[in-house]
Amino acid sequence: MLFADCGGPFELNAAHTVSSWESKPTTEAETAVIAFLQQRPQLYAGKRLLHVGVGNCSLPAALADDLAAYVGLTVSLPETQLFVEKFATTEHCKVLLVNKYDSRHYSKIEGCFDLIVDVNLKSFACCEKHFDQLMALYAERLNSAGTLITAESGVVFGWAGNTNVAHTPGAQLAPDVAADRVLGLDGLERVSRSFGLDLTCVPAAICEAPGAVEKLWLLRKA
Ligand SMILES: C[S@@+](CC[C@H](N)C(=O)[O-])C[C@H]1O[C@@H](n2cnc3c(N)ncnc32)[C@H](O)[C@@H]1O
Numbered sequence: 001m002l003f004a005d006c007g008g009p010f011e012l013n014a015a016h017t018v019s020s021w022e023s024k025p026t027t028e029a030e031t032a033v034i035a036f037l038q039q040r041p042q043l044y045a046g047k048r049l050l051h052v053g054v055g056n057c058s059l060p061a062a063l064a065d066d067l068a069a070y071v072g073l074t075v076s077l078p079e080t081q082l083f084v085e086k087f088a089t090t091e092h093c094k095v096l097l098v099n100k101y102d103s104r105h106y107s108k109i110e111g112c113f114d115l116i117v118d119v120n121l122k123s124f125a126c127c128e129k130h131f132d133q134l135m136a137l138y139a140e141r142l143n144s145a146g147t148l149i150t151a152e153s154g155v156v157f158g159w160a161g162n163t164n165v166a167h168t169p170g171a172q173l174a175p176d177v178a179a180d181r182v183l184g185l186d187g188l189e190r191v192s193r194s195f196g197l198d199l200t201c202v203p204a205a206i207c208e209a210p211g212a213v214e215k216l217w218l219l220r221k222a
Pocket residue numbers: 020021025026027029030052053054055056073074075076079098099100101119120124166167168169
């Protein structure tokens with residue numbers, strides 16, 4: 001089957017929502033995003049942030065106290081459980097078990113955001129059609145002067161079909177499809193042009209790894 005259209009979206013069921021990054025170390029990509037924002041509190045203090053790929057909750061743990069609202073998305077039930085344990089009493093923080101490539105559920109994500117953080121824009125996509133719908137959602141839900149932040153290591157990564165981890169319904173499992181899930185810098189430029197988002201690159205230090213630098217890519221709405 002071609003990667004152009006998976007024929008879905010398909011329902012999220014128990015097979016898709018298994019363990020993900022709830023007990024794994026934060027990726028270098030997200031470590032760099034956290035460091036980048038912590039060095040620039042004016043970018044997130046009092047702002048609304050949509051975090052796509054909750055992982056082990058290190059991003060909300062670092063930033064949520066200063067945010068006006070934090071909304072996290074994940075397809076992993078253990079990630080949502082960890083989030084609820086940590087942030088149950090924090091009214092402005094919320095997690096949604098939602099497949100980001102399924103536009104039928106976008107109405108569950110309320111409001112617009114000053115920041116959207118997704119370090120794996122296309123890495124887990126079922127197909128081009130639903131990836132494009134996700135990019136349209138991000139462009140639509142950014143406030144004016146709002147920014148989508150992603151990271152180069154995620155731009156060059158594509159999931160290879162390992163069903164032991166939480167994954168997107170309808171995603172083909174053949175390992176060679178991983179290449180189709182690599183957005184690439186050309187793909188990032190296409191997204192920027194198609195949705196009228198201004199693209200810039202910033203090198204960001206990764207706190208836990210002195211000397212290591214991740215390239216962050218910012219897509220800013222006018
Ligand atoms: C590699 S982990 C990264 C976790 C964390 N963002 C980090 O960088 O440390 C991928 C994350 O994307 C989430 N994810 C994968 N496919 C998804 C989908 N279709 N919709 C929403 N989240 C998804 C996983 O649940 C997990 O939180």
